[in-house]
Amino acid sequence: MNSQDAVEYIIETLKKRGAEKVQCSVMDSEKKELNIDAGEMSLFRTTFNSGVGFTIYKDNCKGSTSINKLDKDSIDGAIEDVIELADSSEPDEAYDIADYQAPKSFSTGNSVANMDSMYDRLSEFSDHTKSTYPKVILEQAIIDFTYRKGIFANSNGVQFGLEKGMYNFSPMFTSKDGVKTSSFNYTGFSAKDLHKPLKDYGSIDRLLKESEEQVVSHQVPGKFNGQIIVTPDCLDDFVSTVMDFVTDIPLISGRSVYKDKLNESIADSRFTMHSKPRSDELQSNYFITGDGYESQDCTLIENGILKTFLLGIYGANKTGLSRSVNDGGAHIVDSGNVAFNDLVKSMKKGVILSRFSGGNPSDNGDFSGVAKNSYYVENGEVKFPISETMISGNICSMMNNIVDISKERINFGDCIYPWIQFDGLTIS
């Protein structure tokens, strides 16, 4: 079957079999991928796949299934499977699917990879790294072009067409100088084309340079309470944790520390963060939510005030709160007024935190972990790269202890972050 026929067949068959509500997506994908391993071009990979996923609500009981076949026998088997799942389950009136919206198609990027450009850019990146940063070993560098085309539909008449082609690049690297070894580091970006050298996207070239510096590192001088400047590469770990606290499961279970904080202050008043899956500022967009609504841009935290929870249909119905207009992510944090160098100059004693290897924060926001690829700062000067250094704190307190936000930002293609200086961390 083709995608359109499959979607119509699945929804109609399941409705005839007693499902009151059905949502279904059918997506074909093709990925072209080049790999560098241990500094050598090693692998060219082509993968084709199909994804057929559907969820039904029958007598208010839920069943979900996914397969990767589009032939009728496979789809019929999955239909039998999902009916058994729903018939086995427990009813919950909070289950629902998206309301009717006018049919629409969304498209971004190209449909075909430019393999010559992918090879040439990756080769150019490898040559640049070897010649400019001879201590750096590219443990692995992967560039891929992934093209997806398909349909999302439901039994309320929702029908969205989707087509997306995107390049993704993710290098991982370590530096060695004799037996001296740096921590590994990694970064990445998403883009619609490869019009400039890979080193010039995101923060790649800066991180390669820093990696060479980090072959010699030291511990911080003892335990102290101090400040950290979280780099754009590392900031996602922290702000995504904050937003995870306001998703379905923590709010339904009542475990979220922010459950009573909608439209109240949860961060310093200079902090504003948007979720913009449709923004032209970002190369990588998403167009519909997992529940089947056309996604919209929104502001998550405005001047420190939590403006929305990230609830899907089920979470909204379960808690009696409003559904969010997107699924989160696509973060854009507003810039501040201070240059990064001035953030450093203002810091009496602390750490520039470039990567955080930490445990998942507790439900109350407590966290601790190791500072990686990071630097010790004293009296406004970067002193040395650090190792064996732990950072401990509470994410909720940290968001209220912002010292300043840089005016520079890094655009990774799927998010835009500045450097943010926080106070009140335990560093040991």
Added chain:
Amino acid sequence: MLNRAISSYSAMFPKEYTELRVQENRSNGVALLNGDVVSNGRSAASGVSARIFKDGQWGFASNPNISDDAVESVIRSSTDNVRFLNKRDTSRCGIMLPETFINFEKDFTSTKQKNSQKHWIDFLKSLDDYIVSKFPKITSRTVVIRSLDMEKSLLTATGSTSYSMTPRAHLMINLSADKDGQPVELMEAHGGLGQLEDNFDNPQFYFPMIDEQVEHLLNKVDGVYAEAGEKEVILDAELAGILAHEAIGHTTEADLVMGGSVAGDYMGQKVASSLVSLIDFANNVNDITCPVPVYVDDEGTKSEDVTIIENGVLKNFMHNKDSARHFESTPTGNARAFAFSDEPLIRMRNTAIMPGNDKLEEMIASVEDGYYLMKPGNGQADSTSEFMFAVNQGYEIKNGKLGKALMDTTISGVAFDMLKTVDMVSDDMTWVSSGMCGKKQPMPVGMGGPAIRCKVNIGGR
């Protein structure tokens, strides 16, 4: 059930070294959140892939269809891919891989009658009802059951064939209680090798384990923060297991050694106390099957145990064919792919520190001021062997006796330094296998070990 007989496709192979794999992954899962079914689903993904090696480079292609046409297509596409690379880079011309040969089948499909999804939902509801009725202080409950079957057929150009069906199934119980209006949680996982029917029978079997989990959780509610800094600790078996996997295991995967891991500088050197021996087991220990048994890897190599550290000395790395060629060593059967569309990578199987001669009780009694750390959360390690593990369950040790429970914390250290501080190793061994290792692809792995006494940095306040 996949077709085990794919040998006839060898006629389609080009002259270059070729692997053909047909694979299906099937999963099932149910989750209850405070008694409500929030997840109830199954998935299956299958297809065929081919990988071709020529002049030091690989071409790979996969297709979700399993047919003669799809096999022909992936062989043609992977041939085109490796030729694309060979044409542009001739620097590795002439490189050949070591040859391996084995024919083997292993099927862990349950012999028990398959239960309906309703059976498993009722199973979870019995556990949930027990928690609700017995423990009013529990403020939130998540009870999850899930399974993963990985079924593979492999054919290589050197004549290796293998078929395997390797399942695993787990039950996860996550409980929360309030501390001054803020949540404190503790998660416990049960299960391992086998399908759901092999692992789970009577829900009442788990009631004493839930009792114990709640006791630890309520102790944690009254718990204290660890004191930050270097401390003497007893790492219980689960933490020793994650240490073996994350901090040592990854640094001794030969591809990461080629990528700059410090282990490359330490071969043959003393990297740990003489009490420490660490092995990546292929499929069994003393004839007892490991949680993730691998008999033939996805390059058609017989999987062998790899003794990584023997009495404190670094002895071996884990290899695939290409790294074995690079290091002039022997392939160890560590090349594993997660999905049909994934290429094999060097992955651990069942990595464990070997038991010693000490008793856990005596080890705890020997610590004057330290911590007994019992349950890990997530963990990460580095090319330097510096590691970080979350610790979600632990206790103070004061004058040889267990004291107050700990709030969530994190431990860290440089593994090749920290292992030199190991001075006691317990005489028992425990395996865990509920997590997924992440290295480009996810992968089920087993981790195991005894309890060890050592010094680590601990995060806290």
